Amino acid sequence: MGAASNKPDQHLKYEFAYKLDDLEGVRSILDDFLRLETRRYTGDEAASDLIIDLKEAIRLAKLTDKQRDVLQLHYVFGYKQREIGAQLGIERSVVSRHLLAAEKKITKVYAHWSKLDRIGGYSI
Structure with a gap:
């Protein structure tokens, strides 16, 4: 995916940094969001x-409200899972499950896009 740019070398640099069709790649880009x-x-x-x-990808992942909240609090605001749990009134283990579920849903979107790029087609 991604729009065309007049600086393809920057795109290549990021392609090496983020392998976005796996969980670690998605976590990496989320870590670097800011x-x-x-x-x-x-x-x-x-x-x-x-x-x-x-x-x-986040929009298409159809996250639950709780998954979206946990994702934002962790990756955008930098809260630790126990802090998120305290803020949302849930156990740290529940925060962890919501975070992992959100990351996996986002990864599935990127994996789908990657598959479409490999076969040269896009679905409507």
């Missing part, structure tokens, strides 16, 4: 494409 968000406003078109795609 850094990439900042870079997109300094003219890094590849970072902008990554953020746009990430937000679309």
Whole structure:
């Protein structure tokens, strides 16, 4: 996915950094969300494409409200799982399950996109 850019070398750099059709790659880009968000406003078109795609993958993943809350509190605001649990009034283990479920759903979206790229087609 991702929009075309006039700086393909930046896209290649990020492709090596983020293997987005597996769980670790998705965790990696989520960990770097704020850094990439900042870079997109300094003219890094590849970072902008990554953020746009990430937000679309999250939207398509159809996360529950709790999964979305946990994901945002952890990756955007930097809270630890026990802090999220205290804030939401749930056990840390429940936070962990929501976080993992959200990450897996996002990974499935990227894996689907990757499969479509390999076969050269897109579904409507």
